[in-house]
Amino acid sequence: MSACRWVLMVALVFLAGADWPQWLGPNRDGSSSESLNPWTTSPRVVWKQRVGEGHSSPVVADGRVYLLAKEPNREAEVLLAFDAETGWELWKSSYDRAPFKSIFGNGPRSTPAVVNGKVYSMGATGIVRCSDTATGKLVWQVDTAQAFHAPQLFFGASCSPLVIDGRILLNVGGKNSALVALDAGTGKTLWATLDDGAGYSSPISFDTAGTRQAIFLTPKAILSIDPAQGHPLWRYAFADLLGEASATPVFAHGVVVGSTITLGAVAIKPPASAGELQAVWKNPELTSYFSTPVPVKDQLYMVTGTKPPAINVEATLHCVDPASGKSLWKESRVGKYHASLLRGGNDRLLLMSDSGRMALVAPDANGYREQCSAKVCGETWAHPALSGGRLYVRDADSLICLELK
16 A cells, blocks of 8 residues: 555544534533643634624534524524535535524534434424435425424524434424434434423433433433333423523433533442433532533533623633532633533643633643633534644634634
8 A cells, every 4th residue: 555545544534533412512521632722813714604693512424514594684593514624614504493583693513413414403492304415405394393293492492412223302392392302314203202391402422331322311200211212211300490501411430411501410339230320420500501511531521601690791611529519619600601521632622712712721620721822703502523633613793714724
């Protein structure tokens, strides 16, 4: 094999492994295998595209960036596809929706997932669509609000699809169909279960002792479901006082950590069999609004919000001992309501404030160590996507590609 061909193959393998194809990245835990290194000048803007409003995050797969947005001046949403290298628009697929308005924006919240040449998206009113990644052609569509008689959420449907073994798992909130699985090929309902209502959180999945589990944070509980049949595996009562379970749970250091804005955080050790569950720890100070905790080495990093009622709100970064739930230190005012966390392959943390300020943080159990920062976009609640040394960020009106190399 020639040297050039070997280098090309290595490069292709790297690019294929650098996708950010779903909510919170390839592992659905806010982590990337790519290194994050300090910058001396503000990261270069490679390209920028105007897009409609929304809090849906960009995803990257096979050289394309996908984004869900609202169509301007219409009750409609649009799935957009861009060339990741150049920012050229490749296609867009628009569809009508029921009227929806929110005090925090009228665009979609849920982040698409790209699997096997299809992109799965969920709009603010609960319309789930499967589209072809190459052309944007619609494969199937299900209006979950109608199909499962699910009420419209005050802030809009926000559950990002989790695709497991040909099944799309969602928290839609219908009567006896709070959690559902749709067939990825047809949109047909495979199972529906429970009466927990709909929250704003998205599920995760992991294997323990050869058993695959899907973990949901609903307005009533943290619970585990068999993704194949929909059978409950375990359940821990955890009812947020406002019914606003929003942060995605995380599985780290052998425990599932969930958090809400009124209850704080709790850690649950998945049981070997069904039965009474006991919390490993609880910490009412760790009130995550919708930022997902990220494990780094022997710590857990969490962004919390101000517990209501409050006049002056702020987001705070905590370094947490995952064994005890104790906050080792905290850094105040990293955002107003929110800041996203992304862990690089070299364990540095990228912190994206809702003001559009991005900071690189070196993990340290002894205190906050910021290495560099830059203002890179306008106000944002979307999680950035890291792929191939580039960071894709979305603010109120634009999708921006930044060079991090």
